[in-house]
Amino acid sequence: MRTIIGDVRSTVPRIAWWVICLALTVVFLYPLYVMLSMAFKGPTEAGLIPPTLFPHELSLASFRRLASVQGLNVFGNVLNSVVVTLGATAGTVVLSTLAGYAFARARFPGSGILFFLALATFMIPFQAVITPLFKVMQVLHLNNSLLGLAIVYITFNLPFGLFIMRNSFAALPASLEEAALVDGCGILGAIRSVLLPVVMPGVITTALLTFFATWNEFFAALILITEQDKFTLPVTLTLVSSGQFGTVNWGSLQAGVALTIIPCIVVYVLLQRYYVSGMLSGALK
Amino acid sequence: MTSLAPGRALRPPGSPPAPRTGRGRRRSASRRRALLGLALAAPALVLVTVFFLVPLVLTFWMSLHNWPLMGRARFVGLDNYSRAVGDENFLRALRFTLLYTVVITPVLLVLGLFLALLVRRPVRGARFFQSVFFMPVCIGLASGSFLWLYLGQSQIGPLFDLLRRAGLVDASDNLFADVTTALALVIAMVTWKVVGLQMLLLLSGLQSIPDEVVEAARIDGAGGWQLFRWITLPLLRPTLALVLVFSVAGSLLAFDQFFIMTGGGPSNSTITAVYQVYRISFTSFRLGYGAALSVLLMVILAAVSAVQMLLLRGTDHN
Numbered sequence: 001m002r003t004i005i006g007d008v009r010s011t012v013p014r015i016a017w018w019v020i021c022l023a024l025t026v027v028f029l030y031p032l033y034v035m036l037s038m039a040f041k042g043p044t045e046a047g048l049i050p051p052t053l054f055p056h057e058l059s060l061a062s063f064r065r066l067a068s069v070q071g072l073n074v075f076g077n078v079l080n081s082v083v084v085t086l087g088a089t090a091g092t093v094v095l096s097t098l099a100g101y102a103f104a105r106a107r108f109p110g111s112g113i114l115f116f117l118a119l120a121t122f123m124i125p126f127q128a129v130i131t132p133l134f135k136v137m138q139v140l141h142l143n144n145s146l147l148g149l150a151i152v153y154i155t156f157n158l159p160f161g162l163f164i165m166r167n168s169f170a171a172l173p174a175s176l177e178e179a180a181l182v183d184g185c186g187i188l189g190a191i192r193s194v195l196l197p198v199v200m201p202g203v204i205t206t207a208l209l210t211f212f213a214t215w216n217e218f219f220a221a222l223i224l225i226t227e228q229d230k231f232t233l234p235v236t237l238t239l240v241s242s243g244q245f246g247t248v249n250w251g252s253l254q255a256g257v258a259l260t261i262i263p264c265i266v267v268y269v270l271l272q273r274y275y276v277s278g279m280l281s282g283a284l285k
Numbered sequence: 286m287t288s289l290a291p292g293r294a295l296r297p298p299g300s301p302p303a304p305r306t307g308r309g310r311r312r313s314a315s316r317r318r319a320l321l322g323l324a325l326a327a328p329a330l331v332l333v334t335v336f337f338l339v340p341l342v343l344t345f346w347m348s349l350h351n352w353p354l355m356g357r358a359r360f361v362g363l364d365n366y367s368r369a370v371g372d373e374n375f376l377r378a379l380r381f382t383l384l385y386t387v388v389i390t391p392v393l394l395v396l397g398l399f400l401a402l403l404v405r406r407p408v409r410g411a412r413f414f415q416s417v418f419f420m421p422v423c424i425g426l427a428s429g430s431f432l433w434l435y436l437g438q439s440q441i442g443p444l445f446d447l448l449r450r451a452g453l454v455d456a457s458d459n460l461f462a463d464v465t466t467a468l469a470l471v472i473a474m475v476t477w478k479v480v481g482l483q484m485l486l487l488l489s490g491l492q493s494i495p496d497e498v499v500e501a502a503r504i505d506g507a508g509g510w511q512l513f514r515w516i517t518l519p520l521l522r523p524t525l526a527l528v529l530v531f532s533v534a535g536s537l538l539a540f541d542q543f544f545i546m547t548g549g550g551p552s553n554s555t556i557t558a559v560y561q562v563y564r565i566s567f568t569s570f571r572l573g574y575g576a577a578l579s580v581l582l583m584v585i586l587a588a589v590s591a592v593q594m595l596l597l598r599g600t601d602h603n
Contacts, residue, residue, distance in 0.1 A: 021403065021414045028417055031477065034443050035432050050446045099329035106322030114326065118333045124341065125538050127559050128583045131566045131575040132343035133336065140335075155336040158329055187321055216425025218541045219559075223567055234427040238545065241431055250435050257435075260428040268423040272416060275423065279482065280489055 035261065038254035039063070046251035062251035069245045069252070073229060074236060078259060081233040084146050085215045088153035092161045092210040093203055095154065100165025100202075101191055105177065115166070121159040130223055137224060144226045152224065153214045160282050161206040167281070168202030169195065205278035208271055212264060233260050344576050344583075352573035365577035374553070375578060378561035379585075385557065386536035389472050393532045394525070396476060397483025402513075404484070405491055415488070419481035426478060430545035433474035437461065437546075464554040467547045471555075475542055479535070483528050490524025491517070526597040530590060537586055558582050 038046060042059035045052060066074050102108070103115045126133070133152065134143065142148030172195060180190035196203070218234045225231055228239070237256045241248060268275060348365055352358040369375055404415045421429065436444035439459045448454045460466040494517065502516050540559040547555040549564075556564070562582065566575030 017403075018410070021410065024400075024403075025414065025417050028421065028477065031421075031429075031432055031436060034436060038435065047441070049440045050449075051441060051443045053443075095329045095332070098325040102322035102324075102326035106318045106325065108319035108322040108326075111322060111326065114330055117338070118329060121333060121337050124337075124583065125534070125586070126337070127538050127540065127562070128579045128586070129337065129340040129344055131562070131572050131579055132340040132347055134566070135343065135347070135572065136336065136340055151332065152336055155332045158333060162329065187318075212423055212425075216427060218425065218427035218545075219563075222544075223563070234425060237427070237431050241434060241545070250438070250441055253431060254435060257428050257431045261424050261432075264423045264425070265420065268420060272419075276419065276485060279422070279485060 032261070032265075035254050035257050038251055039258040041251055043251065046249075062249070062255040065249060066240065066252040066255045069240065071228070071245060072236065072239060074256065076229060077231045077233055077236040080146055080230060081215060084150045084153065084232055085211060087147075087150040088157065088214040089207050089210045091150065091154040092157045093207050096158055096161025096165045096206055097196075097199075097203060099158075099162055100167075101169050101195070103162065103166045104169035106187075115162070118162055119159050121156060122163075126156045127219060130220065133220075134223060143224060144230060146225075146230055149221060149224055149232070150214075152220055153210070153217065156220075157210040157213055160209050160278075164202050164206050164209075164278065164281060165199065168199040172198060201274065201277075204271065204274045205281070208267070208275045209278045209282065211267065212275070215264065216260070344579050347573050347576035348580050350573040352571070352576070354570035354572065358573065361573070365574045366581070368574065369577055369581055374556070375558075375561055377553070378556045378558050381555060382537055382539065382558045385468065385472075385539060386533055388468070389475060389536050390529065390532050392472065392476055393480055393483050394528060396480050397528060398487050398525075400480065400484040401487035401491060405488060415484075418484055421478045422481045422485075424478060426475075426541040427545060429474055429478045430542045433470060433477075434546050437470045461547055462551050464551060467551070467555055471542050471546050474546065475539075479532075483532065486528050486531075487521065487524055490521050493524075494520045522597070526593070529597075530593050533589060533593065534586060537582075537589065558585075 037053075037055045038051075039062050040058045040060070041052075041055045041062065042057055043061045043065070045056055046062060099118075103111055137143040137148050137152070140148070142151065176198070177190055177195060180194040181187070185193060216234065217232075221232045221235050222238070225235065228236075231239075233256070237253065237260070239245065240253045240256055347358075349360060349362060350358040351361045351364075400418050404411045404418065433444075436442050437460045439445055440456065445454065445458075445460060448460075449456055454460065458466075460470055498520070499512065499516055502512055507515065538559055539557045540563065543549060543555050543557050543560055544563075549556040549560060558578075559582070562575050562578045565571050565578060
């Protein structure tokens, strides 16, 4: 039987516990509710002062207006976000799986120090190297390019991925791999057909962490991409919110916010087990 | 990477190949394996080198130069640094960043711990509430900022409307026009967005406190508060330390929330350190000076983390 360690639960009655938790739930979900209801309000209602709590009728007008802002190609920008995020996620997963295997199972001279160097990206925030990174991208002709942005995202998500995948491979018994080798597949074949299925939770965790980090990334995208057509969704929203195309249309802004947030919520609800364990293992390394 | 040369199997050059004994075969198999390892790790290592280590070294190099966006860089030695220590804009940004960090850190710590204790028990509903409180963690800081920019907007914002109904603000107020209320709004947004992570980390810390310790204290007659004060809190110290280091580092690097919600205003009073680096490098295009400010920022971050580590380790022995 679990004992009690000064939990709030043990010192307040059950009813009070439910009341507190439900009240907090309202607080936590209220902004999300506001976003959704605003995004789906009709144009007149979206401009009402004071704002209405429930939309009187559902309308897609805010989304349509967002799509038709002069000089902006919002859905092209959504596509940019999708391409960069999927590219960075796939790249991070592949590279960190290969390197994670190497650092756990096929160690080479200097692999210890190189692993440490790769993890050092953890300790030094990438905001601190953004100025020279901009210069490096310029020299490599990768500035203002979605490919360049994806590569930057892969680099800065690699430490997490490396850490998780190395641990995943290190936790496997050596006999598993040996059996596969004896059966006649090469090492790469053994990784693919025998080890990969076993380390799948690590792969999913790496993919999820990279997905959330890159889909939501703002700072590097703001600096490294300079053409509106290549903007990712969060950067596009700065144009909508600054009213650069006339006055700020708050309904359209919330429609854009909904486009950014909803994929995250859906993925979170479906795969929260992996996401939560990834957050924990990343933090408690 | 030259260390790859076969260190152990050194033979005088030109000598005949060693006979293929069983040991030799095994050695060459293990060397093949090492080569394979290097090949598999190489792509990741190349990326980290080109897009992280090179920029890191370049930060120091650029900081010694007058480096415009176009045109030639000119070596100026430590000029950028001596300018930075007297740069009122940079110092003000640093002071504001520290203020923000000092205010938000206890908020996150206390609320995170409260939530963790609240949803800790394996009772019906606890898991559901855990998921709800953690949900905003998966939302981007930028999207959260855009959302709250609207919430707190004068007249039209629903949160503003609630505050007005509660009599806390006047209809004519602008929460973003005053540094205190603007900061309060940003802190509310960030707390909403990240406190779930603090909760999760502290929850896992609570989970690792052994039952026997608690049982023993109960037998000795400790009540709820005493258990919390004398058992939970001390045993939770390593986790608290971790959460503290995380939230302090995150707050010192704050950018998105101020860039989006306050735009640095009113009258540049909410410019953070990273925001100032951004302005120097990418709106004034003084890359060398921006790099120098980055170096100073890194030094401050490292110093703050080191002090935190020392303090927390120091108290551990008591």
